[in-house]
Amino acid sequence: MAQAGSREEIEPGTPPEAQETQPDVKPQLKGSPCVKFVKESKEVIVADGANLRFKALENGVDLYTFVGKMMNCGGYGQCGTCVMEVVEGMDYLSPRTEVEDRKLKRKPETYRLACQTLVHGPVSVVTKPGQ
Numbered sequence: 001m002a003q004a005g006s007r008e009e010i011e012p013g014t015p016p017e018a019q020e021t022q023p024d025v026k027p028q029l030k031g032s033p034c035v036k037f038v039k040e041s042k043e044v045i046v047a048d049g050a051n052l053r054f055k056a057l058e059n060g061v062d063l064y065t066f067v068g069k070m071m072n073c074g075g076y077g078q079c080g081t082c083v084m085e086v087v088e089g090m091d092y093l094s095p096r097t098e099v100e101d102r103k104l105k106r107k108p109e110t111y112r113l114a115c116q117t118l119v120h121g122p123v124s125v126v127t128k129p130g131q
Protein backbone atom coordinates (compact mmCIF):
# COMPACT_ATOMS: atom_id res chain seq x y z
CA MET A 1 0.00 0.00 0.00
CA ALA A 2 1.28 3.47 -0.94
CA GLN A 3 1.98 6.09 1.71
CA ALA A 4 0.02 9.37 1.70
CA GLY A 5 1.70 11.86 -0.67
CA SER A 6 3.75 9.24 -2.49
CA ARG A 7 4.19 9.42 -6.28
CA GLU A 8 1.96 6.40 -6.77
CA GLU A 9 -0.94 8.14 -5.03
CA ILE A 10 -0.49 11.54 -6.76
CA GLU A 11 0.10 10.32 -10.34
CA PRO A 12 -1.50 6.97 -10.94
CA GLY A 13 -0.32 5.24 -14.12
CA THR A 14 -2.48 5.19 -17.23
CA PRO A 15 -4.18 1.83 -17.62
CA PRO A 16 -3.01 -0.09 -20.71
CA GLU A 17 -6.49 -0.04 -22.28
CA ALA A 18 -6.52 3.78 -22.12
CA GLN A 19 -3.09 3.97 -23.80
CA GLU A 20 -4.32 1.85 -26.71
CA THR A 21 -7.26 4.15 -27.43
CA GLN A 22 -5.21 7.36 -27.67
CA PRO A 23 -5.10 8.85 -31.19
CA ASP A 24 -2.01 8.38 -33.33
CA VAL A 25 -0.03 11.57 -32.84
CA LYS A 26 2.61 12.68 -35.33
CA PRO A 27 5.98 13.69 -33.93
CA GLN A 28 6.36 17.38 -33.12
CA LEU A 29 8.14 19.44 -35.73
CA LYS A 30 11.42 21.04 -34.83
CA GLY A 31 11.71 24.44 -36.49
CA SER A 32 10.29 25.40 -39.86
CA PRO A 33 9.41 22.86 -42.49
CA CYS A 34 12.16 22.52 -45.06
CA VAL A 35 12.69 20.70 -48.32
CA LYS A 36 16.01 19.19 -49.27
CA PHE A 37 16.37 18.64 -53.01
CA VAL A 38 18.91 15.83 -52.98
CA LYS A 39 20.15 15.92 -56.62
CA GLU A 40 20.52 19.68 -56.55
CA SER A 41 22.11 19.76 -53.06
CA LYS A 42 19.72 22.57 -52.18
CA GLU A 43 17.80 23.03 -48.95
CA VAL A 44 14.89 25.45 -48.75
CA ILE A 45 12.98 26.62 -45.67
CA VAL A 46 9.27 26.82 -46.46
CA ALA A 47 6.07 27.85 -44.71
CA ASP A 48 3.88 25.15 -43.19
CA GLY A 49 1.58 23.86 -45.95
CA ALA A 50 3.75 25.07 -48.84
CA ASN A 51 3.17 23.48 -52.23
CA LEU A 52 6.16 21.31 -53.20
CA ARG A 53 6.03 22.14 -56.94
CA PHE A 54 5.74 25.86 -56.33
CA LYS A 55 8.68 25.86 -53.93
CA ALA A 56 10.82 23.87 -56.36
CA LEU A 57 10.13 26.29 -59.22
CA GLU A 58 10.50 29.34 -57.00
CA ASN A 59 13.95 28.15 -55.98
CA GLY A 60 15.20 27.25 -59.43
CA VAL A 61 14.92 23.50 -59.02
CA ASP A 62 14.49 21.78 -62.39
CA LEU A 63 11.73 19.27 -61.65
CA TYR A 64 10.58 18.50 -65.19
CA THR A 65 12.06 16.27 -67.85
CA PHE A 66 12.23 17.65 -71.41
CA VAL A 67 8.70 16.43 -72.16
CA GLY A 68 7.46 17.82 -68.86
CA LYS A 69 8.92 21.22 -69.66
CA MET A 70 7.03 21.28 -72.95
CA MET A 71 3.75 19.75 -71.83
CA ASN A 72 3.22 20.17 -68.08
CA CYS A 73 -0.25 21.11 -66.91
CA GLY A 74 0.89 24.00 -64.74
CA GLY A 75 0.20 22.25 -61.46
CA TYR A 76 -3.34 20.98 -61.94
CA GLY A 77 -2.60 17.31 -61.47
CA GLN A 78 -3.35 16.40 -65.08
CA CYS A 79 0.00 15.55 -66.69
CA GLY A 80 1.88 13.53 -64.06
CA THR A 81 5.23 15.05 -65.08
CA CYS A 82 6.09 16.66 -61.72
CA VAL A 83 6.95 13.32 -60.09
CA MET A 84 9.37 13.34 -57.17
CA GLU A 85 10.60 10.57 -54.93
CA VAL A 86 10.41 11.23 -51.22
CA VAL A 87 13.49 9.76 -49.54
CA GLU A 88 12.89 11.22 -46.07
CA GLY A 89 9.97 12.71 -44.20
CA MET A 90 6.97 11.11 -45.92
CA ASP A 91 5.00 11.64 -42.69
CA TYR A 92 5.44 15.40 -43.02
CA LEU A 93 3.62 15.59 -46.35
CA SER A 94 -0.08 15.87 -47.07
CA PRO A 95 -1.72 12.53 -47.85
CA ARG A 96 -1.77 11.31 -51.44
CA THR A 97 -4.67 12.75 -53.40
CA GLU A 98 -7.05 10.77 -55.63
CA VAL A 99 -5.29 12.29 -58.63
CA GLU A 100 -1.97 10.94 -57.39
CA ASP A 101 -3.49 7.51 -56.74
CA ARG A 102 -4.57 7.42 -60.38
CA LYS A 103 -1.42 8.90 -61.94
CA LEU A 104 1.03 6.98 -59.76
CA LYS A 105 -0.71 3.61 -59.48
CA ARG A 106 2.23 1.76 -61.06
CA LYS A 107 4.88 3.75 -59.19
CA PRO A 108 6.39 3.11 -55.75
CA GLU A 109 4.56 4.48 -52.69
CA THR A 110 7.42 6.95 -52.19
CA TYR A 111 6.59 8.78 -55.43
CA ARG A 112 4.49 11.95 -55.24
CA LEU A 113 3.23 14.56 -57.65
CA ALA A 114 4.87 17.77 -56.46
CA CYS A 115 1.90 19.89 -57.51
CA GLN A 116 -0.43 17.87 -55.28
CA THR A 117 1.85 17.75 -52.25
CA LEU A 118 1.94 20.10 -49.28
CA VAL A 119 4.92 20.23 -46.93
CA HIS A 120 4.47 20.24 -43.14
CA GLY A 121 7.96 19.37 -41.91
CA PRO A 122 11.49 18.42 -42.94
CA VAL A 123 11.57 16.29 -46.09
CA SER A 124 14.13 15.17 -48.67
CA VAL A 125 13.08 14.62 -52.26
CA VAL A 126 14.66 13.44 -55.49
CA THR A 127 13.49 15.18 -58.64
CA LYS A 128 13.01 13.22 -61.87
CA PRO A 129 13.42 9.86 -60.12
CA GLY A 130 14.83 7.04 -62.21
CA GLN A 131 16.74 9.35 -64.53
Ligand code: FES
Nearest residue numbers: 075077080082115
Ligand atom coordinates in the same frame (compact mmCIF):
# COMPACT_ATOMS: atom_id res chain seq x y z
S1 FES B 1 2.33 19.64 -62.94
FE1 FES B 1 0.97 18.35 -64.04
S2 FES B 1 0.53 16.79 -62.60
FE2 FES B 1 1.82 18.13 -61.50
